[in-house]
Amino acid sequence: MWEEVNLSPSTGNLLMDWVFVLTGLWAVIRFILVPLWKSWKAKLSLSYCPSIILPRFEKSFDHIRRIPSRRKNQKEHKVNLYRLTCSCHHGNSRRKYAPSQDIRRLCRHLRKELERSNLLLQYDELIQIIIDHRVKDTCYKIVQIQGDDVAIGFHPRSDFVRIYARRMAKQDPPEGPPTGHYDKFTFLLSQEIWIYGDPPPNAEIIIPTVNVVVSEHRNRYKKDSGGPEAVPIRT
Ligand SMILES: [Zn+2]
Structure with a gap:
């Protein structure tokens, strides 16, 4: 006499258990581990670089301002x-990983609102020119050239270096120091040439300084198994 055995309910339950476990695993990886890994990688990438810490505004600015999006269908x-x-x-912007008050936090919306509120003028002229040029670099180093601040914007893996330095004013003697407005100058490291325009005043002092600063950070980058990817900061 054969006893009837029905396997289907327990098999079905087992299958459901597996689906439940796999879905849970996927959710943990997708929503916890992947964001944690991305955040760690981005913070590591930014930590390799020196940057500029901005002075904080008064506490009265500690409130939310709503900025309309440029795109019609976006909030x-x-x-x-x-x-x-x-x-x-909260999106894919790497700017959120920059430390508190770091200039690299300034996305397009923060930059525009600083400008609209005239708060940009509270920063010194060197900071203003970097913000005007959209804070595109991963690393910023301020050095003193002829007693004045010059900023070097770079990425350890990039050949392009942006220099923010003063232009000569009409009344300045040829030997300097320059006292004109700050401007952006672009230098191509591998070929040691200035592109997109004239070289800055004191270029002969700036070039060796740039080489020292960038190579120091390139070496730090290489030591740690090649360093993180060279991802530009956007928005
Ligand atoms: Zn923004």
Whole structure:
């Protein structure tokens, strides 16, 4: 006599258990581990570089301002000028990983709102020119050339270096120091040439300084198994 055995309910339950476990695993990887890994990688990438820490505005600026999006179908952005945060930071922007008050936090929305509120003028002229040029670099180093601040913007893996230095004013003697407005100059490291325009005053002092600063950070990058990827900061 044969006993009837029905396997289907227990097999079905087992299958459901597996689906449940695999879905849970996928969710943990997708929503916890991947974001943690991305955040660690981005923070590591930014930590390799020196940067500029901005002075904080008064506490009265510690509130949310709503900025309309440029795209019609997108919602507004919420920025806080005291904390230098923007709701776009919750997306793929690497700017959110920069430390508090770091100039690299300034996305397009924060930059525009600083400009619109005339708060940009509270920063010194060197900071203003870097912000005017959209804070594109991963590393910023301020050096003193002839007693004046010059900023070097670079990425350890890139051949392009942006220099923010003063131009000569009409009344300046040829030997300097330059006292004109700050401007951006672009230098191609491998060929040691200035591109997109004239060289800055004191180029003969700036070039060796740039070489020292960039090679020092390139070496630090190489030591740690090739360093993180050279991903430009966007928005
Ligand atoms: Zn933003």
